[in-house]
Amino acid sequence: MAAEPVGSATRAANSNAAPGDGLSAPLFHSLVDRLGDGGRFVVLDLAAARPATVRLLSQFRCRYEVAELADAIDILNAEQDPRRLRTLAEAALPERRREPTDIVLCWDLLNYLNRPALTAVMESIASRSRAGTLVHALVYYAERRMPERPSCFLPLDDQRIEIVAPSGGERAAPRYSPEDLASCMPRYAVDRARLLRNGMQEFLFRL
Amino acid sequence: MFEMSKKGGTDKPAADTAQRSEAVVRPETTASRGPAGHAVIVASIHIDGDLRGEEDLLIEGEVNGTVQLKNNSLTIGPQGKVRADVYAHSIYVDGFQEGDLYGSERVAIRKGAQVRGNVTSPRVSLEDGAKFKGSIEMDPQAVQGANSRNAPKPAPSQAAPRPAPATQKFGDPGAPKPETPPAVKSAS
DSSP: OOBOOSOOOEEETTOOOOTTOOBOOHHHHHHHHHHTTSOOEEEEESSOOOHHHHHHHTTSSEEEEEOOGGGGHHHHHHOOOHHHHHHHHHHHSOOOOSSOEEEEEEETGGGGSOHHHHHHHHHHHHTTEEEEEEEEEEEEOSOSEEESSOOEEEEOTTSOEEEEEOSSOEEEOOOOOHHHHHHHOTTOEEEEEEEOTTSEEEEEEEO | OEEEEOTTGGGSOHHHHHHHHOOOEEEOOSOSSSOTTOEEEOTTOEEEEEEEESSOEEEOSEEEEEEEEEEEEEEEOTTOEEEEEEEEEEEEESSEEESOEEEEEEEEEOTTOEEEEEEEOSSEEEOTTOEEEEEEEOOHHHHHHHHHHHSOOOOOOTTSOOOOTTEEEESOTTSOOOSSSOSSOBOO
16 A cells, blocks of 8 residues: 655635645546546446536546435434435435446545445445446545535546535544445455545545 | 427316416517527426427426427526426526436536436536536437437428327417417417
């Protein structure tokens, strides 16, 4: 696992940070490279659709599915019953289609799900994906605090990522370790992981 | 000219159907976007059924069913609420849309829009601030296939029989006069 110099590419919403001040995320970069191999992919984005993501993916042969999971986080975290939780997780994802998912973009959303919710969401995703599906995720690892709500991640033209933190407070980060994630996502294996310069752990899981 | 066929057609009592699907389509004079002269379904109007047309349309009211403007553009205005699959040349969404969008030329989801459905179009744009849940087809081959399936059929010849009674055409002087006041009328 390689580490990059400590720094931050995170800016608060409405800050005056210079545009293009992005975070290098090599595993995201490798995923985008994979999209360019000419094949067709189904990409599931757990975050909200952003113009930058639409612009990036429009260069490739893909179907872009958007879950906007942030809207369902509180409901998912509050549910105790595993069966109802699974139903809620399924409802939080886009309508199921015949074509399986190939690539999943989680961004920082896994940090905002408690363990049962994380398990339910990733299990629902696994059940609509093909073997070998790649899941990209960013996990707060070095930092003990994280923004109260999920940040906005904007892919830049050079395949770095600009992170726009929401305005508002902070909360404790769960700091999920690879072992935590392995127990919550038993059907996925860590393909690669990198510690980024902003203290987040970048993961690529493989189903 | 607009044509509307009601889902359920003659199964519904006439008075109920007229009330539920009454619509006013008039030339647009105040919208800030779109070409002058396109038709408008105003905010107070609620339509249940299939809406077809051969001119550009702005929806500020509520439409449930299907919208087909295959050679023209549809704008769902900020007050518009559409729960329908939409087939049009170009689709611009500023309001609420639930259902699939097929734009043979483009689909633009603007700031303030709320869209839940699947989008298929060769050109798709989405502005920051829009709420979107669903999917966007970005594979040119898949888009082309969908557009071919949804391409406008050749117009029927003059000798062809008129549509079934459940379908009404308004603004067409040759159309039979409906017994109830026109559900949709064109003032253009």
